[in-house]
Amino acid sequence: MANLERYKYDVVVIGAGGAGLRAAVEAREAGLKVAIICKSLFGKAHTVMAEGGAAASMGNVNSGDNWMVHFRDTMRGGKFLNHYRMAELHAKESPDRIWELETWGALFDRTKEGKISQRNFGGHEFPRLAHVGDRTGLELIRTMQQKIVALQQKDGRDYGDMESHIKVFAELTITEIIKENGKVAGVYGYWRENGEEVLFEAPAVIIATGGVGKTFKITSNSWEGTGDGHALALKAGANLVDMEFLQFHPTGMVWPPSVRGILVTESVRGEGGILTNNLGERFMFKYIPDVFKDKYADNEAEADRWYIDQDNNRRPPELLPRDEVARAINSEVKAGRGSEHGGVFLDVSKRISAEIIKKRLPSMWHQFYELAGVDITKEAMEVGPTCHYVMGGVEVEPDTAAAVGVPGLFAAGEVAGGMHGSNRLGGNSLSDLLVFGRRAGMGASEYVKKSGANPVSESSIKAAAERIEAPFSRSGGENSYSLHAELQEVTHNLVGIIRTGEELKNAIEKIAGIRKRSANVSVSGGRKFNPGFHLAFDLDNMLLVAESTAKSAIKREESRGGHTRDDFPGMNSKWRQVNHISSFDGNKVNVREQALPAIPKELFDLFDVHELEKYMTTEEIAKGGSK
């Protein structure tokens, strides 16, 4: 293609959320030429929706905190299915990543001594989340966006062109990762604005595309969460790990219908919000699982005292990990004790004053007042579970974020798997993307410095171009909007918060059916900013992700974290030793079992053996950590 728009970079980053931007900063500071590609405008990525905070054991509010406590909380939250090394790196490095943001101009809320303030969150033993009111994600995105500009200004001074070494390509969709000689050679895509195609040649590609929420009907995710990176990685020969684990955030808005699923931050509970059913009963006391009984109060008096004296009381059960709270709300609604619109009540008005609510939870106040006509300083919110986060993702080497099996491919942030095990703790996402965004940038930089040129062949370009043209040349008559809606029905009804083997079997068949029909999607209109055309590609990605999720879920015959089987309600230690690895053979997703890496002795010994007994088999306990 003679007039094809072409670029050459050292590193291409797909995704301009927190992980992508942090990776780009690292790669540029290592001296490389970096392209940042995003589907939206710069600065609109889903990270802006993160509200509560970034978890880092700085110990500013309670000096008892340190990386070992954070590591333990993370492993417990993930029900010990986490990749231990990722959880370890994350706990050790997140304080440095937060402090670093401050040197780039971030302004976090402060303690009385002027340090970064930290707030309580579900599953975290100490107040640990650095925050800015309830708009922490926005602060992270803006800080890194402005850091990119700072780097560009420096390049402007050094090279006379601000975009000479780092350039943002906004509103561009990547449809393919191109490999030559078994290694990454570049990416191919099109400008959303005019549909024109672009080739980026680069030896290293970092996927930082976020999540898959749009596969589901009720979700807190924006339109961008269509699993692009998951699908691109699969097609490039990488693996996805544990895709059965989806986090349903316990508190999404439930009414009015048009806002169903929009996130209500966990900070509402962190600041003292309580959950009640339609009988006025504070129901969470009934749902404390055995593994958490020694850490959570079983009566209101103690739970209330905790807000004043955290050293001598157990925490309120509203602050259990998200999977527990989501399942509890689901059970209450199913038992007929829900609110008018099928949720439960979350009330913060009785515990803190209107003034403090507006100060600490300003966007929640705004969101409910403007969209639901509810004043949360006076009345309760109606809330229910919403698809929020995918724990599963690209299988990576923890230290370098390199995708297993594909030289030159890296993945960080929500799109990467392993870090959070079967359930992510609130606040661990923003810190995850900083820690592993940086590591992906480092990993890619080291890789590039060692690898030679790997040009993209004409035949690869031709194949990628044909794929983009396909929906225009078809006349099959299927509509991508209606197929997307059908897929969302299937996932919502059959692969949702509570699953059964029979339903999953049904789902796998139905997803395959939709996939078949998606080959007949045709697009009306031209290539210029045509959402129907854009959705055709997103749909393809979502179908692969849904297939991987359903096929992993049917194999896991137990309930753990973000995977609940009605037909296998208990947690089973045998299944804790198993990761599910999805791969793609060109036609379908295949899922196989892989043994979890053994926890080394020094990390194993951080836990009380009686706690480990709740998760591990007696043989594992007897063996202890690996040497």
Added chain:
Amino acid sequence: MARKLKLRIWRGDADNGGLQDVVVDANEGEVVLDVIHRVQATQMGDLAVRWNCKAGKCGSCSMEINGKPRLACMTQVAAYGDDETITVTPLRAFPVIKDLVTDVSFNYKKAMEIPAYEHPTELKPGEARMAQIDVERSQEFRKCIECFLCQDTCHVIRDHEENKKSFAGPRFFIRIAELDMHPLDRLRNRKRTAQEEHGLGMCNITKCCTEVCPEHIRITDNAIIPMKERVVDNKYDPIRWLGSKIRKREGME
């Protein structure tokens, strides 16, 4: 309870275009973005509209609704009368790409012209100490979601393309103010460069930007006016002028 809503949508591109009338179902509690999406899914598959979070947090779905710059995701259909036609048009201050989508690259160019934050080199990571009350002034401006409604409504550029070169606009005046009020930022003379290089002087404080801000940032009162006052104070105060000449102190603004 669905009702039939009359919607008038601007469709077209840089070369030509016009308003098209459609009738679409609207349900209780829906916002304008919901009905636009319904039109897209059922009647106009290629209708271009930008959006992301649908919760007023990302600032993507900026457009003009009955002539007012607004976020479509935060505008309730119920706010308009049952028989009223709702007219949606692209932002007027920026060139149209297609339908409701405009080319807002002007804003990203301006963002690159504002000198970045400068951290005190002697402060190592983790050593910064700031009082809450001191960070709050800048935090107000950091609430900005970059919807660019303030830029769209600002009459300095809304109908004066020629002013765009020398005028950064309200979004970037609050960016400068935020850095100027940042307790740790080292770079001096931000107010003066706001005046001399970014067109602060062209603003005649009609407060239109403040009125359209979905984050309720008091752009004019808390950012623009304080900077204008300080610029004027420093420029016309003879003692300060003399001081800046004698001591050659960069920090004297």
